[in-house]
Amino acid sequence: MAKSTSSSKKSAFSPAALFKRLGLRDVNPGVFNGKWTGNGKVINSISPIDGKVLGKVKQATAEEYETSVQAAVKAYESWRNVPAPRRGEIIRQLGNALRAAKKDLGQLVSLEAGKITAEGEGEVQEMIDICDFAVGLSRQLYGLTIASERPQHRMMEQWHPLGVVGVITSFNFPIAVWSWNSALAAVCGNSVIWKPSGQTPLTAIATTKIAEKVCRDNNIDPAIFTLVSGDAETVGNRMTNDRRLPLISATGSTRMGRQVGEVVSKRLGRSLLELGGNNAIIVTPSASMDLAVRGIVFGAVGTAGQRCTSTRRVFAHESILPQLTERLVSAYKQVRIGNPLESGVLMGPLISTRAVDAMQTAIKELQREGGKVLYGGELLSGAQFPGGRYVRPCIASAKGDYKIVHEETFAPILYLIPYNNLDEAIAQNNAVPQGLSSAIFTNEMREAEQFLTCCGSDCGIANVNIGTSGAEIGGAFGGDKDTGGGRESGSDSWKAYMRRQTVTINYSTQLPLAQGIQFGS
The missing domain is CATH 3.40.309.10 (Aldehyde Dehydrogenase; Chain A, domain 2)
Structure with a gap:
């Protein structure tokens, strides 16, 4: 290890050139729902490295939130009918696109979140790894065949997509957490709507641009990866209250998680919470x-x-x-x-x-x-x-x-x-x-x-x-108590993004009831 002072060797890269390669500008629309918009409050992305403004982001209005959810619902209705292995192929290509952008995206993480270069690139590697993992899962969305107690009956379970998955992420892993959710949700047949941290919006925009290109190259509705930058009132609260979002995956403080969990549970939705750790x-x-x-x-x-x-x-x-x-x-x-x-x-x-x-x-x-x-x-x-x-x-x-x-x-x-x-x-x-x-x-x-x-x-x-x-x-990543109880990745992580359906098929000419119940003559 070296001494505890700042290195005198300066980094040899141009932020302006980096932004150009990643498709970023001085002022960036922070909403993507098939097209890039942003007519709400303009916020500054400030680098913790020197306290200077990296760029500006135009956040969503309430109307743009609504338009974005509608676009994500429409994208889901098409995407759910794409065979799961084909969905896995799109995620494989997303992983390759992230490989190509690993150094640039990693440097952007360092600029915006303050991580050292190795950790910035390591975060992108996590995204690549989860894409590879999701590709394998796309051919392993298994259901069980269950022995029926009734003669000439077959019983089984099958799994269907949930719909639009809401993802709320924190500054400390500004893009990796999105990928942990979105790669798995996508191979399961869901679309994703993402509210990134207001402290790291540029990494979210750059990542969404990469996902957009992969979708367009494959004639897939890019709104399966919808981005809605905005504050809690305009975006976050609307997401947690929105019945069109059956699952909210939220990463952040325990205080935030309690609020999300309470609101989502009141509408009998699902929440996947990744909260505090001590x-x-x-x-x-x-x-x-x-x-x-x-x-x-x-x-x-x-x-x-x-x-x-x-x-x-x-x-x-x-x-x-x-x-x-x-x-x-x-x-x-x-x-x-x-x-x-x-x-x-x-x-x-x-x-x-x-x-x-x-x-x-x-x-x-x-x-x-x-x-x-x-x-x-x-x-x-x-x-x-x-x-x-x-x-x-x-x-x-x-x-x-x-x-x-x-x-x-x-x-x-x-x-x-x-x-x-x-x-x-x-x-x-x-x-x-x-x-x-x-x-x-x-x-x-x-x-x-x-x-x-x-x-x-x-x-x-x-x-x-x-x-x-x-x-x-x-x-499986996650914990219990005030950590929220959620689990991301792992062997059966895909089940969080799907709904289970029990199916019974009667191929006899009789109609026997379960538990031996006799009804009528």
Whole structure:
């Protein structure tokens, strides 16, 4: 690792040329429903790298929202009749188009979301991977044949598309989350209407342009991938209340998820919620210290602590806590902070000055409760840190029952907490309201197995000798409790985007009833 200063080597690329290659302009329509429009409020996309405006986006009006939903419904009515393997072929081509645009789109993610280059391109790779995954699923939308209790009857289940799937995404994964939903929803025969984060609208527009071209090249109605940029009042609230959208998949804060879930449930719709995470790593005396340090640093510092799977709590056995603390502080001192587009930088800025303020408030609350900052936490200033959004990642000593430790602060704060026995550590891992990701570093089989039992971690993701962050698309992603209960990707993820229908066929000349019921003579 390099020293914790910004690299002096400047990035060698032109934002103007990048925008041209991706079809972006200084002012961009933020609505796509088969055609590009946008007559609502104009917002600025501000780069967290330097606080400067990247471009402007014209958001949707209420009328454009309505037009867009109508276009998505019409597109669905045609798309659902396309054979599923053919739908998979379109998604295969989308994956290839994303491969061709990987570097450009990855740089745009870095510009707009502040991720380092490797993470920006990694997000696009997630999109490519989920497209490949969805292509395979397009030939595996299986139903079961079920033994009927009635003679000369056949019973089976089959799966049909839902309709228009609403997708609401957050700034920290501005395009990958859309693909996790839209690739699977599309091969299942649905159309998708997307409300992107208002902090990262340009990546959404560039991605939609790529999907549009794939559709047009195949004479497919491009409104299967509809984009509606807008605020909560104009777009978000309308989506959650709209009965034409049977499923709302929303990624964001627990507060937002509660609102979405309540509104959607009142109209008896479905919601797929990916919400907060307060993820912990347990480090036992038998653990490989090298592995644990690497896993903790990436989990806590990656994306500047702004992943839902970021590591926020570490429970270290009291016998190894001093050594682990020393190793972590040493590693943190070597984290190079600065412009995420520069070579060698490992941590970029927070998304906004508001996020910086939230981090400082959390540190003050920690200290008020008796915790101690062991390293970092301060705002960085100077010419190499423009825009007021750069911080030094923080390591703090804490106790597991601190109120602030039970809250999710979307920033690079890592709480180090001692434990005496594994039962205690698992109990503290499970004591927070959130239940997304968890991990244990150990070389003892019994400890690993205990962590993975029904009496172990209560999170949707449980890892052994791997950190909490960096999930693969092959496994179901999501968690329980305040994380919302949703699952994306994984073996049966397609079922969330379809409706199940039970079918019984009588090929006899009689009409026997189930349960042996006799009706009439």
